[in-house]
Amino acid sequence: MPPVSPSAPSVLDLAPVVPVVVVDELKDAVPMARALVAGGLPAIEVTLRTPVALDAIRAIAAEVPGAVVGAGTVISPRNVADSVDAGARFLVSPGWTDSLLAAMEGAGVPFLPGVSTASEVVALLERGVSEMKFFPAEAAGGTAYLKSLGGPLPQARFCPTGGITSGTASAYLALKNVGCVGGSWMLPADAVAAKDWARVESLAREAVALAQV
Template structure:
């Protein structure tokens, strides 16, 4: 009789977040509108150097995309974004997501994240929200919407009372401010969608997606 695998501790899940964020540096935030876009879009991002992808559950195809990418593109790291409640968390976990991202955090969702085998990166927009997650063992958060919440200056200020906390700012991040965010010591990666212009995707201009992705990474060198 085989032993049941033990659930990762919060410290181990923090390590997993550090690993995928450190490798990603830029986390594309993807919303799938047509099933035929899934593989070519992921391939275009990967060709540009972006191989850790956040597939949002904003569309009905989010879970389909996660399942397909986990099966057809196993070399990529695929997370589920816009996870709003424990039921969505469970669906994303069942679909094969490797990490979870939420725009905010309720007590129920944060507790479900503690109990999940997957690392959850909960969204915050204030020090009080950080403290709610901190009490449950969270040390990694998404600042959202980053620019509206004060941008790089807010992240620097949060570094004082929360020296062990690190962030993935998302919302308003673009090539003009990318470097400024990444220069803040408590930023581990950034999330964005500027490389995913709707017109390029509708036209199947995958070469442009690849080029803009690669150009963004050069800004961090």
């Protein structure tokens, strides 16, 4: 990704599906991540929405071989610094400001700033950023909107996230300007509550299969 370095890995190429994880109980972080990795989803976005999120990133980074753990819901330069310090290997934001973008550019890891309009995409392209999160995907226009952006802005690539399900993921992944999708359907609340990590692994495998259709 240009703002980091020409040889930096792309978030969009880590995996076709990126689980978007909200960790409420720290003890769930490692077994959940192990199940996702075993199911073929190594890129894991832990959102900074709970008090234990940074500790969860730290635990996954230290204890789950094969996991590429990142931080989501990054909305401030402080979030950037704390996430990288915890071991996050990529950053994802729901939107961006000049100061947040500058912090992510200086973090030394790949990042996806969030956009939902053509003007935001153009503004990032002007700054040398061509890989972005499209959020909230379904509410902001879904596959039809992203397909429309591909005509005038073919250099922009996206990870759509927000409202995507196992039933809609394949349609997004079929678009030329989509590198991966983010979602949480492989982590249903009842399975997490029951600590049913075998089910999570199975759903992760099904998510991988969607990208191969």
